[in-house]
Amino acid sequence: MVDRKEIEHLSNLIKIDISNPQKYITQVEKILNYFELLDKVEIKTDDLIRQELTLDKLREDKFVPFEDKLIENLKKTKENFVRAPKMV
Amino acid sequence: MNLAISISQYVQQIHDGVLSSEEFIAKTLERINKVDKTLHAFISINENALEQAKQIDKKLKGKEKVGACLGMPISIKDNICTKGIKTTCASKMLEDFVAPYDATVISKLKSQDAIIIGKANLDEFAMGSTTEFSYFGPSRNPWNPDYVPGGSSGGSGVSVSALECIASLGSDTGGSVRSPASFCSVVGLKPTYGLISRYGLVSFANSIEQVGPLARTVEDIAFILNIIAGHDLHDNTTIESGKPDYTKDLDVGVSGKKIGIISEMIGDGVDKEVQSATKDAVSRFEKLGAECVSISLDSAKHSVAAYYTLASAEASSNLARFDNLRYGFDFSVEGYEYNQYISKARSNFGPEVTRRMLLGTFVLSTGYYGKYYQKAQKVRSLIKSQLAESFKKVDLLLAPTMPILPFKIGEKIDDPLKIYLLDINTIIANLSGIPAISVPFAIAKGLPIGIQLFANSLQEKQLLQAAHALQKTTNLPGVPI
């Protein structure tokens, strides 16, 4: 199920350079095999219990500027842009 | 002056005028200086702590209004944002990050004049159960520095246990407050999901985690809970809880209460010392007038698999924002193409974080979503409903916090799955959202054992009352360091 190609595919999706994929192959496979336990559970209902909110609990539509000049705390250029690497 | 006092004792002494915040902070800093080289509970110390203490003493002297915390030192797990002080999440990826805002729980503590004494060590991004995955090196158990302190809030557990602060805020995703509480012999609470604002808690598994307090007594936990609990406009997942006073009626005891002992958590795989401590706790509860029955939670068998599926999935998404473009660490974009740059920057995540990101990406990817993620969600719902059923029969549930005694640093680090399985007793509370607390109960072979209690959603008062009753039966030695 988990081979080098799969790890490479995953690391590309998640944007992490992995220098030694072999180590992860074994570990990830072992853990995924453990997750197979989930298959053994019989689920009778499709209903999931999740939190719910009514509309009146939502935020009012008001413009409130952030109290500080946020960009000063971040990596930025002189003109207050954020610099990204070259896009291909 | 004794650092080993509780919050209520501290408050009393300040009010009596026999103690000042400055004295206590100075002594605390001295203590940190002395023991933290060994224990490594802290990633950073607040340089302004003493000055802040002086300010509070000034207000006290001038009979001005001072917040309930009266300048007491509290450590904060380094994944909770503190304005002006670095929040690193024990990761290279946030090595230089200084949050421009305070987490809601921090604002609340500050408004009550608590002093943030320092940021506590953790497993990187809260992923781990031993604090061995910190980029800054492990924390060590004050009961035996060769042993793990539990995790991921290891620094919190250590700092409270080793008298480096009077209380701490940690975070609990799969047991990360209760595990160090148990291994370090302090009290640790994971509150009901939604009781405490997560605004400012760096997300790892956002549908599961909660900020949780650690302290030396249950009373102290109640005190902190009063300050940090409550609905927050900055967090859509917080619930209206009515703001009860958790310190009130703490002494009512457990007479007439029904306590269910979770049978799946006291059998195979549990150290015999832990089993015997559990039996002891049960008989003490019975002596106090509670009725203890055996209860089975068979869905607990699948809880670890469900938890790690969901938590990894959420982590893979929550940590995607760390691409080092807007904040992070020093690494210039010059000469790099976009994908190349961010993949290289993100190779600085530690191995456990990387592992979980890979797992999380896998379980969410096309073709596997139904088999893993959706299945795990259904198992989660099953656990919720099974617990709801249980609470129709009993008021509280009981189990050991950790199935085994603390172990040596480095012992399990090469087998991730073994470490995951340590969470088997704590995880059901996270998946279902119910509150759970670890109470320091016994010392065996010089190592701490904690007993865990669970209550139904928003039943913190009942939970704290039972925990308090149990703690009153104990008479544990002080920390040996």
Added chain:
Amino acid sequence: MTKIGLEIHCQLTKLESKLFCSCKADYRSFEPNSNICPVCMGLPGSLPILNKKAVEKASMLSIALECKIPPKISFFRKNYFYPDLPKNFQITQYNAYGPTSIGYEGKIIIEDKEIRIRRIQLEEDPGRLVYSGSSEKTQITLVDYNRAGTPLVEMVTEPDFENPKQVRIFLNILADLVENLGIADPYLEGAFRVDGNISIEKGNRVEIKNVGSFRDIEKALHFEITRQQSLAERGIHIPAETRHWDEARKITASSRSKEEEQDYRYFPEEDIPKIIIEKTLLDSLKKIMPESVMSKKERYINKYGIPGQVAEILSSDKFYSDLFEQAHTEKNAKEIANLITTDLKGFADTNEQREQLKLTPKHLSDLADAILNNKITRNSGKLALQEIIKTGKPLSEIISTLDLGHVDDESSLLKTIEEVFIEEQKAVSEAKQNPDTINYLVGKVMRKTKGKANPNLTLDIIRKKLDSQ
């Protein structure tokens, strides 16, 4: 058969704040990175806080497009990496696991063609990439996050369009609609963005992205159809691909293939609970919403007996329908509808013309009444209308100035008719046999009186005269 589908992104520019935080929704006047906060920057520890009005406005749009609205809506994360995406995921809505977006399975009718709306969803806009430096070598990428978090509704249609003209009409109606509902000003820069997908018979589906203004989509689609057709004619395979509209060269060009197909790993956004959309909310929104085009059209047909085609034109243009609503009475409704949809054509088509129009509802009403009461003929009415548009003078003044009054006076009409009878003796004798020739004679009278003769009266008199001869 050509099939075209659209994907429209419309910013909710009429909102005050962003979708998940209180920064300003309209970012256009800000210096770079000065309309940001921890939430829209996705700083560690930040959490999204949903904007109530965004849900209300999106609900109104769903109602207007006759969509189904689920009892509870959810949000999902779309995970991918890009510099303009602060969290490297976008909070959006997704219906693959069940309908949970703000609207689905709706429709809109344009000129008798039904266009099905597959879904409407709420989502956040990313920031903007700005390129600095001229050559490819020295170019650096700069990011401005002022727009990150701006509220969007995405609307996706089924591929029901058969030609680019229908697309243009649809987009104009949609733009009017969002303006009408107070949701957005679609003419603000970047506020209304359209992507299309198009396939011709036996061809693959091609996506067209990056069409700058929604007025350009018709051009882009025409180009693309031509391109595909010429390939098909030469027996060349039309590959399924994504192309972008090159504004400068006015062509579609193949977009550099984006690595492999993206796997967005959609899963629920649990920082936002499910939102319950109560029926009481929908009912109260319906009450405050301006009447829908559909409902207007039905009312015009059923209440006033206005013919379908006329009602269609009248109801689908807010300017016309507003004019109608203000001008009409029960009696002259049909006539006014006619005047607006036929005679106003060419004089009130553009925004510019409409702004300069001196015509008022009272003018229309007076005019319609005058025609119905036979004070002036329809022909004269046309002339009067043009004069009103130019000068705005009251109808009575124009009638006398242009001498448009009906010739109702039987004796003067008789005089003119007798003149025609003398001039058209051949026609007169024919008319006795051939009734159609009577119309010719009527026409002659109309010409002589410069259109002012009462046509019915003229016809009557001519008939009587022929009978008596």
